[in-house]
Amino acid sequence: MTFYSFILSYLLCINSLAVFLMYRDKAKAIKGAWRIQEKTLFIVALCGGAIGIFIGSQLFRHKTQKKRFKYGIPLILLLQLIIVSAMFFYS
Numbered sequence: 001m002t003f004y005s006f007i008l009s010y011l012l013c014i015n016s017l018a019v020f021l022m023y024r025d026k027a028k029a030i031k032g033a034w035r036i037q038e039k040t041l042f043i044v045a046l047c048g049g050a051i052g053i054f055i056g057s058q059l060f061r062h063k064t065q066k067k068r069f070k071y072g073i074p075l076i077l078l079l080q081l082i083i084v085s086a087m088f089f090y091s
Helices: 003-031 038-059 065-088
Strands: none
Touching: 003 038, 003 065, 038 065
């Protein structure tokens, strides 16, 4: 497995997890059950799952009005895109 395929596989897994976490949190919110902490969602986003958190929030209409998610997640996503682009460009 090459370095690039490892990175792409990792990003696919972490973003799939991120979408699933947004789904579970929305389902728990509807039921009034104990929820996933926002800190956990941001940690997943910082670990490379920002696009999954963003897609999950749009897909499930979850946390779209919270300023932390409305502005923070796209900012993290932008930074991650710059980092990944630089990795591919400079290698």
